[in-house]
Amino acid sequence: MDDLATTRAGRPRGPGRPPKSTGPATRDLLLDAALELFARQGFAATTVRQIAARVGVRDSAIYGHFPSKQAIYDALFAEAGPASFEALRVDVDALVRAGPRRAVPELVERVMAGWSAPRARRFSSVLLRDGSGDAGLGGLAAAIETARERLQEPFARWQRAGLVRTDMDPRQMVWELFAPLQVPRLLHLHADATPDDLAAAQRLVDLHVRFFLSAILSEGNS
Numbered sequence: 486m487d488d489l490a491t492t493r494a495g496r497p498r499g500p501g502r503p504p505k506s507t508g509p510a511t512r513d514l515l516l517d518a519a520l521e522l523f524a525r526q527g528f529a530a531t532t533v534r535q536i537a538a539r540v541g542v543r544d545s546a547i548y549g550h551f552p553s554k555q556a557i558y559d560a561l562f563a564e565a566g567p568a569s570f571e572a573l574r575v576d577v578d579a580l581v582r583a584g585p586r587r588a589v590p591e592l593v594e595r596v597m598a599g600w601s602a603p604r605a606r607r608f609s610s611v612l613l614r615d616g617s618g619d620a621g622l623g624g625l626a627a628a629i630e631t632a633r634e635r636l637q638e639p640f641a642r643w644q645r646a647g648l649v650r651t652d653m654d655p656r657q658m659v660w661e662l663f664a665p666l667q668v669p670r671l672l673h674l675h676a677d678a679t680p681d682d683l684a685a686a687q688r689l690v691d692l693h694v695r696f697f698l699s700a701i702l703s704e705g706n707s
Contacts (some may be wrong), residue, residue, distance in 0.1 A: 512550045512661050514540045518641060519557045520607055528558060528615040558618035565605030566612060567628050568596045568663050570635040580639040585649055588639065589662065590694050596666060597690055600674050601683060607676045633659045640701075649701045658701055 518539035522531040533554050537544045551557045557596070563572055573595050580588040599605055617624025633656045640655035669686035678686075 511540070511542070515547060515550055515557065515558060517604065520556075520561055520604060520611065523558070523611045523615065524607060528554075528611070528618050536707075540641075544595070555618050558615075561604070561608050561613070562617055562628075564602070565600065565608040566617070567625070567632055568592075568636075568666075569628065569632045572599060573636075575636065577638050577642075581642045581646075585640075585643050586706075587696065589698060591693050593662070593666065593690060596663070597669075597686070600666075600677075601672050604674075606674050606678055609670060609675065632663070636663075641669075647703055648706050650703050653701065661700075662697055666690065 515536060519531065519536045522535055522539065531554065533547055534544050536554070536557065537547050547557075550675075551560065563569070566572075573592060575592075580592070583591070598665070600609075611620035612625065616626075617628055620627070636659045637655035640649060640658045643649045644651045644655065669689040673682040675688035
């Protein structure tokens with residue numbers, strides 16, 4: 486069987502696109518290298534060539550994983566940006582069936598698990614400076630509004646079922662649930678977070694979820 490480090494003719498493999506068997510690992514290496522460069526010098530100042538050099542591959546090798554620098558940033562943004570319908574893998578019908586008491590804490594747990602990952606903690610400072618990449622902070626604001634629009638459905642359906650208050654806009658409920666989570670994220674979920682930081686963040690999150698539920702549940706469901 487051919488060695489992965491050589492061609493079929495026995496010649497050493499030159500720099501370029503890595504073998505397919507290393508695809509997933511190479512993708513992670515590219516994301517980590519890009520994140521380090523974005524954090525140090527910003528999105529605009531970072532080039533595909535610099536990212537490739539940091540991983541030790543040719544520029545062309547990157548395009549087997551990402552079509553552009555923005556696509557690399559998009560992958561990081563999807564992992565560690567604002568809570569989104571896609572990132573949370575939302576099943577609206579399942580959330581509605583579960584009810585707000587169970588579904589809200591589960592949604593928040595998914596958000597915080599993603600934000601607590603090491604790469605997401607490193608990305609938080611980049612996010613504040615570079616927003617969504619090429620679109621900057623305007624793109625970040627647009628992503629937040631898209632999330633509010635898409636995540637409002639379970640709240641609207643809970644309203645129709647009489648489970649939550651009907652005098653609040655469902656989009657505003659989404660905002661009131663997720664916006665305060667940025668406080669424990671910024672205070673405690675940074676690149677150098679310790680176990681104590683993670684525990685402190687969780688305490689703040691738990692307090693927030695309890696308060697949020699007490700504020701939105703309708704009489705008889707609180």
